Amino acid sequence: MIGVLAAASLLRHRARTALAVAGVAVSAAMVLDMVMLSTGMRESFRSLLERGGFQVRVGPRGAMPFDGEATVGGGAGLLDTLRAIRGITMVAPVLGATLHAPQPGGAVAAFALGVIAGSQGDYVLQEGHEAVADGEVVLNDPMLAAVRRRVGDTLTLATGYDPQLRTFSGGRTLRIAGRVRFRYLAADQRGAALPLATLQAMGGDARRDRLSLVMLRVDPAADVEAIRAGIDAALPRVSALSTATALQQAEQRLSYFRQLAFILGSISLVVGFLLVTTIVTVSVHERVGEIAVMRAIGVSRRHVVQQVVLEGLVLSLAGSAGGLALGLVTARWLDSILATFPGLPESVDFFLFQSIPALAALGMLVLTGLAAGAIPAWRAATLPVAATLRREAVA
Amino acid sequence: MPRSPIRSLSFRARSVALPALSHALLAVLPARAQVAPPAAPPPARHATIALDARLATDAGIRLGDLVVVAAAPGIPGDTLRVAAFVRRGADPSEVARAEYRVRMHLADLQRVLGYGDRVDRFAIATRDSAATTRAIAGINAAAFGFRAHRSRDIAIETSRTFAVISRFHKAIGVITIGASAIFLLCIMLMKVEERRRDVAALRLVGLSAASVVRAVVIEAALVSVIGSGAGVVLGAVASRLVNAWYQQLYRTPLTFSLVTPGIVGFAVALSVVLGLAAGVLAARRLVRTPPLALLGR
Numbered sequence: 001m002i003g004v005l006a007a008a009s010l011l012r013h014r015a016r017t018a019l020a021v022a023g024v025a026v027s028a029a030m031v032l033d034m035v036m037l038s039t040g041m042r043e044s045f046r047s048l049l050e051r052g053g054f055q056v057r058v059g060p061r062g063a064m065p066f067d068g069e070a071t072v073g074g075g076a077g078l079l080d081t082l083r084a085i086r087g088i089t090m091v092a093p094v095l096g097a098t099l100h101a102p103q104p105g106g107a108v109a110a111f112a113l114g115v116i117a118g119s120q121g122d123y124v125l126q127e128g129h130e131a132v133a134d135g136e137v138v139l140n141d142p143m144l145a146a147v148r149r150r151v152g153d154t155l156t157l158a159t160g161y162d163p164q165l166r167t168f169s170g171g172r173t174l175r176i177a178g179r180v181r182f183r184y185l186a187a188d189q190r191g192a193a194l195p196l197a198t199l200q201a202m203g204g205d206a207r208r209d210r211l212s213l214v215m216l217r218v219d220p221a222a223d224v225e226a227i228r229a230g231i232d233a234a235l236p237r238v239s240a241l242s243t244a245t246a247l248q249q250a251e252q253r254l255s256y257f258r259q260l261a262f263i264l265g266s267i268s269l270v271v272g273f274l275l276v277t278t279i280v281t282v283s284v285h286e287r288v289g290e291i292a293v294m295r296a297i298g299v300s301r302r303h304v305v306q307q308v309v310l311e312g313l314v315l316s317l318a319g320s321a322g323g324l325a326l327g328l329v330t331a332r333w334l335d336s337i338l339a340t341f342p343g344l345p346e347s348v349d350f351f352l353f354q355s356i357p358a359l360a361a362l363g364m365l366v367l368t369g370l371a372a373g374a375i376p377a378w379r380a381a382t383l384p385v386a387a388t389l390r391r392e393a394v395a
Numbered sequence: 396m397p398r399s400p401i402r403s404l405s406f407r408a409r410s411v412a413l414p415a416l417s418h419a420l421l422a423v424l425p426a427r428a429q430v431a432p433p434a435a436p437p438p439a440r441h442a443t444i445a446l447d448a449r450l451a452t453d454a455g456i457r458l459g460d461l462v463v464v465a466a467a468p469g470i471p472g473d474t475l476r477v478a479a480f481v482r483r484g485a486d487p488s489e490v491a492r493a494e495y496r497v498r499m500h501l502a503d504l505q506r507v508l509g510y511g512d513r514v515d516r517f518a519i520a521t522r523d524s525a526a527t528t529r530a531i532a533g534i535n536a537a538a539f540g541f542r543a544h545r546s547r548d549i550a551i552e553t554s555r556t557f558a559v560i561s562r563f564h565k566a567i568g569v570i571t572i573g574a575s576a577i578f579l580l581c582i583m584l585m586k587v588e589e590r591r592r593d594v595a596a597l598r599l600v601g602l603s604a605a606s607v608v609r610a611v612v613i614e615a616a617l618v619s620v621i622g623s624g625a626g627v628v629l630g631a632v633a634s635r636l637v638n639a640w641y642q643q644l645y646r647t648p649l650t651f652s653l654v655t656p657g658i659v660g661f662a663v664a665l666s667v668v669l670g671l672a673a674g675v676l677a678a679r680r681l682v683r684t685p686p687l688a689l690l691g692r
Contacts, residue, residue: 013588015680019581026574060467062494236469252493255644263637264567268574275578282585330570337562342555 007314013283020279021318027272028323028365033331033351034265035361038258040352045250048347049243051183052121054092054215055224057246058082058231061239071095072238075200075211081235082214087222092119095199096212099157099192100168101147107161107168108146110139110190113182114199121183121215123193127151128178131194136177143190144179151176157192159202170202187346214238257350265361272319272365276372280312284376289392291380296389301381308380312373313366320362328353442503443478449646450495451480464499466508473507475499485649519543576669583615583673587681594681595689604682608675615674616667623666627659 011017058078060070072078075093082091095114100107113122117130123138128151131138137157139149149155152175159170174194182191200207218224224242231240241249251258284291291304331351338350444464446456456462458477465472481498483489505511521527527545534543587594594607634652641651681689 016581016584016588019577019584023574023577023581026570026577030570030574237467256641259641259644271574271578275581278582278585282589286589334563334566337566338559340562341559 016279017315020275020315021322023275024272024315024319024365024369025322025326027268027275028320028362029327029330030268031265031272031361031365032323032327032358033334034261034268035357036327036331036351036353037334038261038265039354039357041254041257041348041350042247042251043352043354044347044349046243046247048183048345049246051347052215053217054090054121055218055243056088056216056228056231057241058214058216058235058238059212059241061237069096071207071210071212073210074237075209078211078214078235078238082216082231085227085230087219087227088216089219090119090217092116092121092215092217093196093211094120094122094213094215095196095203095207095210097159097199097203097207099159100161101143101155101157102168102171103147108143108190110143110146110192111185112157112192112194112199114196115193116196120193123180123182123191126179126181128176131177131198134195134198135172135174136198137174137192137194138178138180139176140180140182140185140189140191142188143192144176146190149176151179157202159199159204159207170204172198172202174198181346183347184345186343189343269365269368272316273368273372276312276315276369277375279315280308280373281376281379283311284308284380288380288383288388292383292385292388292392295383295385305374305377305381308377309370309373312369312377316366316369316372319369320365323365324358324362441474441476442500444475444503445479445481445498446477447495447497448480448482450497451477464497464507473503475503483647485647489647572665575666576673579619579666579669580673580676583618583670584677584680586614586618587611587674587677591681591689595686598682598686598689607682608678611678611681612671612674615670615677619667619670620663622670623663626662626666627654630654630659630662 060072075095079091079093082088093116097112097114099110099112101110113120115122117132120130123140125138128138137155139147139155144150147155154173154175156171156173158168158172161168180191180193182189182193185191200209203210216227218227225244228240228242228245231238294304295301331353335349335351338344339348441461444462446462450456456477458480460477461474462477463472463474479498481496483496499507501514505513519530521530531543531545534541590611597607598604631654634654637652638650642648
């Protein structure tokens with residue numbers, strides 16, 4: 001009975017109800033998007049960092065991995081020290097550099113990684129085999145396209161360019177052993193990977209025995225944070241970052257988006273609340289005579305409250321359902337905009353749908369709708385019956 | 396008790412890495428917390444350094460203090476006297492970066508880094524745009540191993556990140572405008588429907604449908620203008636709060652939210668247009684209904 005009366009009240013003004021549902025849907029979509037934005041970045045980065053199976057990253061002290069061109073000297077000694085730490089099951093050294101491929105139309109530059117095949121976590125092999133032997137290199141699709149080569153071809157790469165003499169230094173002809181996809185590079189960024197020793201040798205004295213980063217795989221039974229803190233305390237030249245601390249630093253840099261998400265999500269909730277309150281209040285105001293008659297013939301206050309609250313709830317539920325669909329569409333649109341950030345790894349999503357936070361956000365909007373209906377419901381239940389009937393009869 | 400010129404700083408025994416004028420990293424150690432001695436005994440007059448004001452605050456460094464600057468932690472460096480503190484500029488690219496920056500005399504930095512007589516870039520001031528064009532052409536034609544770029548082109552290249560953020564903000568703005576339009580239409584519809592009986596009475600005494608539409612539209616315009624005024628005040632207050640919050644959070648003078656006459660004009664115009672459109676729609680719906688039906692008969 002309550003449901004029928006609430007439905008009749010909403011259907012009496014179809015255009016208004018449709019607009020109210022649309023308004024709540026836009027608010028719900030915004031709330032959902034902002035929840036996806038605030039939780040998505042963290043989860044996306046966590047997934048990216050954990051994808052290679054390494055829990056600790058060791059780099060030059062004071063710098064984020066590959067945030068500049070800083071490297072650590074004495075690489076071999078550092079690797080021995082790290083391998084000796086209990087609980088570390090794999091040590092994967094990485095040296096970063098810019099390589100130049102002299103081409104007829106000008107040199108093509110690429111970001112290059114010197115790694116040890118078999119223990120690296122930076123790329124996924126897509127064709128051919130890893131660059132295991134000295135003189136081999138693997139390239140990603142943008143680099144292969146830029147130098148117009150295929151797997152099996154040879155390519156001359158150089159580590160340096162002397163602008164004074166306009167000559168390349170550290171040049172070497174390498175065989176393309178495979179085609180790979182780099183986990184941490186942007187979709188259009190050119191990349192190459194070659195054996196660590198080869199890249200160090202090509203770099204000459206400047207890169208001899210130097211490393212940009214060492215990734216560590218830790219025994220599942222070991223305490224990752226204890227190992228990280230131990231390295232940080234014992235080795236003054238390097239900083240150790242666990243996935244948790246790396247996430248903290250990444251979050252610090254992206255805190256703007258998290259805070260923007262909080263502010264816009266809160267505003268959307270307030271807008272949804274105001275919309276439902278306004279609609280239900282006006283609806284009650286229009287029906288004061290009807291409500292007074294119901295009260296006069298013995299309908300209880302509780303019944304009146306339930307009917308009015310139900311109206312607000314129906315508006316919120318319908319709006320939230322529409323908002324879920326709308327939110328997913330707008331999230332994809334907004335994500336496509338942020339995905340164009342220069343240098344952003346291809347696999348990072350700013351908006352990530354996770355059912356529990358998304359449902360919690362929409363549930364919060366529904367609760368807001370319930371609260372919004374409560375105010376006019378109380379007003380309807382406490383109407384002075386006789387005075388209202390007299391006023392309405394005169395009108 | 397007189398303060399020692401070389402301050403003992405116990406807050407952090409470890410060094411702080413600093414991206415300097417070049418892309419190299421420097422380590423600044425409070426003089427007594429250093430882990431390695433300076434390469435040579437400090438001269439009577441120390442060279443000077445300007446420190447990031449945030450570093451000075453965090454490390455408790457004061458003007459006149461001596462600091463040891465090295466190219467990497469644990470290696471000998473130079474002892475310099477802190478001559479100035481600098482606030483970082485309003486550069487969006489630095490906002491979310493926690494690293495400190497220092498300013499050194501070029502020769503001092505070249506010596507500390509072992510950079511020789513090298514520089515990363517020159518900045519050249521010109522009289523006007525035509526002179527800039529001539530200078531760029533001249534340098535690129537004659538110089539060996541250099542490439543000159545117009546500052547504007549570099550700014551465009553380095554501001555790609557902010558172009559993305561700007562597009563993101565615009566997209567959020569489009570969604571917000573959609574929500575506002577629906578809200579406004581809803582409110583206008585309800586306001587007009589509240590007046591059903593009044594409109595019916597006016598129509599029955601001979602007022603034309605056009606007059607009713609005009610009255611409703613004028614009312615909608617007034618509501619929009621008043622609402623816009625309140626919105627401008629609310630927006631200005633919110634903008635100040637946003638700036639105050641983010642500026643203290645990131646310790647930057649950067650303006651995050653800017654309310655300009657153009658933005659106010661756009662917001663008011665949009666709101667009035669939306670209000671008028673909502674008023675026209677609602678009024679047309681009302682005048683199409685027969686007056687007696689509006690009275691419920």
